[in-house]
Each structure stands twice: as C-alpha cells, then as structure tokens.
Amino acid sequence: MPQEDDFNDIGMSEYPKINLNPLWIAVFTDILGFSILLPILPAILTNFNTNALVIGFLLSINAIFTVIFAPILGKLSDKYGRRPLLLISQAGTCVGFIILAFSTNIWIIFISRIIDGVFGGNFPIAKAIIGDAVPPKKRSIQMTNIGVCHTLASLAGPAIGGLLSIWGLFAPGIFAASLSGLTMIMTIFYIPETWTKEKRLKLKKERIQQNVHVKFSIRKNNEAFYLLIQFGFHTLSFFLYISSISLFAAVVFGFNAQQIGIYLMISGIFRVVIRFTIFKPILKKLGEINTLKVGLLSFVITFILLGFSRDPVSFMIILILVSFAASLTRGPFNSLISQSVSPKEQGIVNGYASSLDSFGQILGPLLGGLILYIFHPSMIGFTAGIFSLIAFVMIFNAGIYITIIKSRDRKAKET
Structure with a gap:
C-alpha cells in the first residue's frame, strides 16, 4: 500500500491529521472486486450453464448500480459525515463478497455484484476524505496514490482469483470479504471524522451557485468537450478488452482459471515496471501529446493483433x-483534460472523466458479451x-491541442 506522506506538517489546523492507509486498502478492495472475477469468468460460464452475454451483463451490473448510488452516498457523506458512510460502504462490499463466496447459481452472483455496486462508494468517499484532510499543495500526491492502488489491485486481483479458483467461488469471495472486514476495523480505529458538523454547517449558498455556473461554462469549453469524447472512445475500447480477455483466452486457447490468472498477473507486473521505469523518460523526451499518440497507436496495433492471435x-x-x-x-x-479547463473547473471536469470511466465499465462488458455470443x-x-483508432485519429485535431498548449504556457508564465 502507498505510504502516508508528510502532508500534515504544514501546521494548518483545518486539516485533521489522519492515517490514510485504511483508505488505500478500501480503494484496493473496491477495485479487487472486479479484477478478482476476471480469471474465473470462464468457470462461471461453464459451471452455471450460462453464456457470454450473461457474463457481460454480470460484469456491467456492478458499474450500473455504482453509477446510480455512488453520488447518493457522496451526498449523504456531505450531510452525515464521511466516516459513517465509509463504514456503510465497506460493510456493503463485505456482504457482497460473502454472498459471492456462497453462490450456488448465477442469480445469486448477480445479487452479490448488485449489493457491491449499491454500496460501492469507497472511491468517491475516499477522494472526499482526502479533500477534507489534505492541504491542496499535497493533495495531488495522495490522489496519485489512489492510482497506485488501482494498479496494484489490477495486478493482484487476477492472480488471487486464479490461484484460489481451485476452491470455486468460495475462496476468492472469503478472501475479499476478509479484506473488506479488515478495512472496517482499521476505519473504526484509525480514521476520525474529517467532515465534522461544524464544517457541514459552513456550506455556503455561494458555492452552490458557483458550481451551477461552472457546469454551464464547461459545456461551452470546446477543448474539454473534445478531449472527453476522445477519452470516452479510449475508455470504451479498454474496458471492452479487459472484460472480454478471459473468455477470449478460454475459448481460443482453452486456458483454465489458473492459466488466465498467471497471464494477467504477468501483464500487470509489466505495467507496473513500465510505469515506474521507462514512462517518465518517454514523457520527458516526447512530451504529453506525443506520448499519448504513441500510447493510443500502440493500442490500435495491439488490439488488431489480438484479432489474429492464435497461440x-x-x-x-x-x-x-x-x-x-x-x-x-x-x-x-488526465493531465491534458485537466489543462483544458480553469482551476475552478477541475472538480467538474474530473467528475465527467470519472463518469466516462463508469460508462466504459458498463458498455464495455455488455458489448464484449454480445460480440462473444454472436461472433468469433x-x-x-x-x-x-x-x-482506439477513433481516439488516435482525434489527436490530430491541431486546433484543439494548440489551444491547450497555449493555455498551459500562459498559466506557467502566471505562476
């Protein structure tokens, strides 16, 4: 887990000093719920006598309920405090995994994923706690740690799911439920309330009016709107791939859950190694836009090669x-999207990007299941x-990116 940074040494009394490690475990567990299922999807398909379309819906149902209920949990945390809602969210995740462990038919698995989706507000509440407890100058570091948790969960989930699959759904479900229970205990003992009653009473009417104005203005921001559409195509392609790759491997190569888990784990290891070794030199050498070009082009080529893969x-x-x-x-x-708006619009544009991620998690599995059900x-x-090709071609709209670069350079001169 990421280590807590010394963000409380600034002497700002309005930011409570807390241990954020339980938050990282909570976010890790939340993402683990998706990745731990990936290697055992072919076994679910076979053992419960279902089809790829149902499996796709099984993966997307969690995201559907998360999209609906996460904002509700977030608003409730504004009203009643972060800590009780975080505990409720963690308890819901724990119950969902317990039900998964004892599932005897496909519909019980659906219920487990729905419950996890309804209470899957760990991520937005964790971000809210960081906003409450971490001064702005240190906040980006802690937000980056959330990304590290995402990477670690994407690495560990397939490995855990594959290795424990010899005991069916029971072992992966109990493992994840135990981890959720641990996060609840750590939250009870180590995370104080960061959104106190006094802070809740300080919500100003002016802030609400400002948010309305921000939402209106960002819709007229051509650069942000364009980048979000481009990001949406990229997100859809990625979740189509990640939600279907296990069934692809099972059908094309006859892989079992252990083999799928090992392959996905190796892929995750390479992602971590690349991220912490050659990514920064490439970014420094090429810059953000050219690095993005290389990444998107790599996706296009790789996905097309996947269509021809036979060994x-x-x-x-x-x-x-x-x-x-x-x-x-x-x-x-993320950086370019952030640079396309003013500082006061950061929260709104990041919210839109998160929503696109969620819709990618909904549409990707559904589309993947439909393709596997009907086609090769x-x-x-x-x-x-x-x-991915659409997202790649969109990057050559010079006007959009020149505007973003000029805006970035202007902000750099002002600071």
Missing part, C-alpha cells in the same frame, strides 16, 4: 504490449481496435 506466445506478447500502451495513455489523458472471439480485438 499462447503471441497472446502473452499482446498482453505486454497492452500494458505498455496503458502506461502511456492514462496519465497524459477475434472480433473483440478488431472492435476494440476501431474504438
């Missing part, structure tokens, strides 16, 4: 190339490649 060796190479492409796209995308698995690669 395990080429499949492993493709997984590594996907790790390379993913490492080069996410950071530059190779169409997964070709379809994801088309969406």
